[in-house]
Amino acid sequence: MRRLFVTRPGDEGLPGPQRRLAMLVMVLGTLMSVLDNGIVNIALPTLAQELAVSESRAVWVTNVYQLVCAALLLGFAALSRLIGRRRLYLGGLALFVLASLCCALSRSFEWLVASRMLQGIGAAAMLSIGPSMYRLIFPSRLLGSAIGMGALVVAFGIAFGPSLGGIILHFASWPWLFAINVPLGLLALILGIRALPSETIESRGFDWLGALLSASMLSGFVFSLDHIGHGARGTSAWLPLLLSVLCLVLFVWRQRRANAPLVPLPMFRATRFSIAAMISLMAFVAQGITFVGLPFMFQTVMGATPLEAAMLFTPWPLALMLIGPLSGRLADRFNPTLISSLGLAIFLLGMLSLVTLTAESGAVSIAWRAVLCGVGYGLFQAPNNREMIGSVALTYSANASGVLASVRTFGQALGTASVGLMLALSWGSLSYALWLGCASVVVALALSVWRIPLARAKA
Template sequence: MSRLFETRPEDDGLPGPQRRLAMLVLVLGTLMAVLDGGIVNIALPTLARELDISESRAVWITNIYQLVSASTLLAFAALSRLIGRHRLYIGGLGVFTLASLACALSNSIEWLLASRMVQGLGAAAMLSIGPSMYRVIFPSRLLGSAIGLGALVVAFGIAFGPSLGGGILYLASWPWLFAINVPIGITALVLALQALPREAREAGRFDWPGALLSMVMVSGFVFALDRAGHGNASTAMLLPLAVSLGCLALFVWRQRRAISPLVPLVIFREPRFSVAAIISMLAFIAQGASFVGLPFLFQSGMGLSPIAAALLFTPWPMALMLTGPFAGRLADRFNPTLISSLGLSIFLLGMLSLAMLGEAASATDIVWRVALCGIGYGIFQAPNNREMIGSVALEHSANASGVLASVRTFGQALGTAMVGMMLALSAGSLSLALWVCCACVVVALMLSLWRVPLARGDRAA
């Protein structure tokens, strides 16, 4: 870790002391944005009771945050080139902090959902450019290690959210799930104004039509999944789905013709990049659905308290912290697709064991299953991210970072919407959701094994 802040005469990027502060800003902002996507999951049964709403509607406290983030990540990544990444990051951090205060002060589900939407905008502004910020903060010789650390922060934030949420609920009421962000956000803002490197604005136009199409495309698809849980395939589901697919076609048409496209489609011509993106989304669908569905299973199905349910999640982030850095170092020496395939195999075993979990299971039965998922996901994620970012040209790395953040957030939103659909149909359908998660991991593993020769050939060249 200390070598990340050593300064050599030939280094580009920031000097060591400023580099340390800038890295702290990125870690704090990323952790808050990612944690807030999962910290509420463990509290959803509690929020449903205290706000007097159905469990399927309570899921939208999580889903609206993920949905807004997923639908605006690409737009913010493109906007950063025009206004400067440091301005966008500081602005997103400020919006997120103020929205967190609004969430804590909410006294109705409507006000809470509106505040969560604004929170999602602030989170998207930070997450969309976080990976690319490392390029101007760290020297080229340390870029791989810095990106690996950033991926670990994201993975840890996603996995640790339920445990932290349960601990807060044990000590305080649910508004503190959001209020805790306020002092951390203010501290990060002060540091950001001092430490983040300044950049000049680039000339060019913002692709407003492309941004609008991407937002409608993503939000329409997830909304269609939510409507499916409230009835059969009616107009309430088919209309947003049709709108989403139509916007997808128009978005591709627009990106092919725009002077400054929101997403250069050339990056998808590289099969290694495209396959890694699909694998990442499938894995995040499984993890996102698990992190929303298991709290309901532990609390509503097994009758456990929020703190007990949170403690059962603890092995996941702990295992991820132990295996993630080790897997990242292995990926620098060996074929990263082999490492990530091994991780997906272990993750699949963990998901299968959770899907077969009975309601009378002991804590020991749950803990080893959750730990197995954390081990597998820790081994999978960093090598897959390295494969995805490293497979595109340097000038498209910022766009690749935006796509990486988008598929992650979109996958989580799809997983959350799937659980909401299952809850609306029947509380007992949670086991079915876990089996669907297993199917997603099976497909991801098959794709990961298929791409191994592609990466091997590239390394040989």
């Protein structure tokens, strides 16, 4: 850790002391963005009760954040080339802090959802360029270690977000779930103004039409799912879905003709990249389903308190945090598609075991299932990400990172919307949502096994 801040002759990036402050800003920004989702997931049953809305509507407190974030990641990544990464990051951080305050002051469900939308915009601005900021802060000799530290922060946030949310709800009311971001965010903003580096801004254009089409196609699809789940039929149900498909067609058409496309389509000609992106999407759909569905199951079916639900949930992300670094090292030594396929197989076993949970299941019974899911997902994620980023030309690596972030966030949003759909249909059990998650993992595993010879041929 200390060597990250030691300056040597010829180092690019920032000098040691400024590098330390800039790293702290990145850690705080990333941690707030990731923690915020886990903190809120565990509180959804409480929010539904206190704001007097149905559980299916309460899911949108999480879903709108994920959806807005996913819809804007590609656009913000491209916009950073026009206004500079420093300005975009600080602007996103300031908006996130302001939106957190608005969430804490919310007194109605509609106000809270609108504030969460603003939070999603701020988070998208930070997350879209977070990894690339490390290239401005650290010299190339330390870039891998710095990015690895950032990945560890993400894992930490995923692991302890639900636990922190349960602890806050145990001692305080739900507005404090959001108020905690305000002092941390202000500290990060003050340090960021002082420490984050500036850069030369490129004089290239921005594909505003592509950004609008990208956001519309992603949001329209999930919005259609929600409408169908709440009983909409006919035009009101299918029009958003048709518009989403139309925006997808227009987006592809636009990217083929734009001078500065948001997503260079030639990189999808790499079969390994396209398959890895699809596998990642299906896996994150399953994760999104379980991360939202399990808190509801623990609290509404098993009668656990928010704090107890957080403790029951924690073994999964904790196992992921411990296994993730090991899987990354294994992927450097062995075929990453083999490692990720093994991880998906274990993840599938864990998902299938979750379906068998009942209202009488004890803590130990829940814990080993959660650990199995965490181990499997931890083995899968890093090798698949390595396969995805490493299978495209170097000139497309930044764009591939943007696609990876978008796929991750949209997959989680789609999983969350699926839980809302199941709850709205009143099918009587969250097991239907978990079965849908299992089916998603089956598709991901089949694709992962199929691509193994492709990776061997390129080795």
